[in-house]
Amino acid sequence: MSGALRSMLEGDALDVAPKLLGFRLRTGRRQTSAEVAIVEVEAYRGEDDPASHAFGGRTLRNACMFERPGTLYVYRSYGVHWCANIVTGEDGVGQAILIRAGRPVAGTDLMRARRGRDDHLCDGPGKLCEALAITGDDDGIDLLAGRRVQLLPGRLEGITTTTPRLGISKAKEKAWRWVLLT
DNA sequence: ACGAGGATGCTCT
DNA sequence: GAGCATCCTCGTC
Secondary structure (H helix, E strand, O other), rough: OOOOHHHHHOOHHHHHHHOOOOOOOEEEOOOOOEEEEEEEEEEEOOOOOOOOOOOOOOOOOOHHHHHHOOOEEEEEEEEOOOEEEOOOOOOOOEEEEEEEEEEEEEOOOHHHHHHHHOOOOOOOHHHHHHOOOOOHHHOOEEEOOOOOEEEEEEOOOOOOEEEEEOOOOOOOOOEEEEEOOO
């Protein structure tokens, strides 16, 4: 059985990425629940994208990128931070969309406590994971199955802009970053 | 507001 | 051993 959301995520990362702006990412339940509205994403494709972790095929780290669409791919960045991605494309295709930034929607106090500060709670991929308490333990879970981390439909007013991806050394020319300006 | 530089440890060659 | 899909602090403006 594949709902509407799963079908949407089954599309190519380049088509799905802008559609995810405004969607919600939620972790935890009740008192330990926190939720953000997605405002910045980057698409990473597979074999044809030298900047993607999936470029060059499946490895231990990127294995979850090849799972079914809607899977959560979490990796460690610079040995310090966690970064969260939403897997897209058909099962077996190595694609994912990096969630670069969000806007707090619920559980803001919890995010402040986790971040150890009152501002800049989730305006970066590593910060967003810290605010939502997403770690390598969550790698591979299904975001559409009501587990500890969930992707939920949502809307947010704003203007969508496109720019090259940040922090990469290869395929810099591809404008595969989408930001929702409000 | 913005830019430079260092910390940090995992992944793959 | 090289290379990171980053963040923080501190210096300038």
